[in-house]
Amino acid sequence: MENTKELEDFLEKVAFQKLKKMLFENVGLNCDGYRDEYLRRRFDVRLKATGSQNYSKYIIYLKKNPGEYQQLLNDLTINYTMFMRDNDVYLYLEKILLPKLFASNPVRIWSAGCASGEEPYSLAILAHKILGEKIKNHQISIFASDIDKDALLKAVKGEYQKKQLCGLSEGIVNEYFTKIGETYRVRDFVRSLIHFEQHDLMKEPLRRNLDLILCRNVMIYFAKESQQLIHMNFYNALREGGYLITGKAEMLSGEPSRKFAVVDIRTRVYQKPKQVNVVDQIGIIQPNTKITVWDFKEI
Ligand SMILES: C[S@@+](CC[C@H](N)C(=O)[O-])C[C@H]1O[C@@H](n2cnc3c(N)ncnc32)[C@H](O)[C@@H]1O
Numbered sequence: 001m002e003n004t005k006e007l008e009d010f011l012e013k014v015a016f017q018k019l020k021k022m023l024f025e026n027v028g029l030n031c032d033g034y035r036d037e038y039l040r041r042r043f044d045v046r047l048k049a050t051g052s053q054n055y056s057k058y059i060i061y062l063k064k065n066p067g068e069y070q071q072l073l074n075d076l077t078i079n080y081t082m083f084m085r086d087n088d089v090y091l092y093l094e095k096i097l098l099p100k101l102f103a104s105n106p107v108r109i110w111s112a113g114c115a116s117g118e119e120p121y122s123l124a125i126l127a128h129k130i131l132g133e134k135i136k137n138h139q140i141s142i143f144a145s146d147i148d149k150d151a152l153l154k155a156v157k158g159e160y161q162k163k164q165l166c167g168l169s170e171g172i173v174n175e176y177f178t179k180i181g182e183t184y185r186v187r188d189f190v191r192s193l194i195h196f197e198q199h200d201l202m203k204e205p206l207r208r209n210l211d212l213i214l215c216r217n218v219m220i221y222f223a224k225e226s227q228q229l230i231h232m233n234f235y236n237a238l239r240e241g242g243y244l245i246t247g248k249a250e251m252l253s254g255e256p257s258r259k260f261a262v263v264d265i266r267t268r269v270y271q272k273p274k275q276v277n278v279v280d281q282i283g284i285i286q287p288n289t290k291i292t293v294w295d296f297k298e299i
Helices: 004-029 036-050 054-065 068-076 087-101 119-137 149-157 172-174 224-237 253-259
Strands: 107-112 141-145 159-161 177-181 182-185 194-198 212-213 236-246 261-264 269-271 272-280 284-294
Touching: 004 036, 004 054, 004 068, 036 054, 036 068, 054 068, 087 119, 087 212, 087 236, 119 141, 119 172, 119 194, 141 149, 141 261, 149 194, 172 177, 212 224, 224 236, 224 253, 236 272
Parallel strands: 107 141, 107 212, 141 194, 212 236
Antiparallel strands: 159 182, 177 182, 236 269, 261 269, 272 284
């Protein structure tokens, strides 16, 4: 009996690893970055939904029903989001960070893990709100990416139901959305700032020289080492002095926590420090000597 249980546990462990491999081979999702307990929780949801008693049975189900891969992918990449998620973060963006960035031109922003688009559209709305007519003189690009094709399709469509607009005032809704029946469509001038693209955060960033990266409420699914790898990718994709905003439940750890400077811990705003030339003791600049300074006092 004891031996049978041990054998079952062993087979389940093997099946769990096989499931991860099948996901990579069939839909390109690299599960290695995700925490195992997170994967198990999400797999278990699909086991229940398909009436499979264990991972081995679920593998058989997947082989017979390839359409199930998409269901599993949808369950793994939870897309919950909302416009202007976390008031204080968007207040910080509107009053402090974006006006500071808009003092330069062009401005390049990346919304990484944008789900159905509420985050990049919120940024585009703020850009219009802050700059008004002057936006014509600015070159603002908001790159918005997600691994989930279905979520991205919704984002590109830019159509939302009333209850999805709950983070927005009536004035904002009237100014930046067109009501078509019961649906609210983001207006073209807002949408035109955004470039949507499919991207897996476990891969190299698609853009460089960025002024600001928002990657909020995405890292919670990833194992610590993958979080650190992704945050270092962000570090390298930012220009010197560029900013990173994470989710409120997410903290930097390891190398990224030493590389980034904390600008505002409450809203999780970090900065890639600027490198400046060092003036030596007798006042001569040593051109090849670089020192890191954190310019969060500027804000
Ligand atoms: C909870 S939503 C967060 C949306 C938005 N950033 C926010 O804070 O409201 C998490 C998003 O991360 C995406 N995601 C999960 N794993 C990913 C990966 N490996 N690469 C890119 N996006 C990923 C999911 O598809 C999902 O849309």
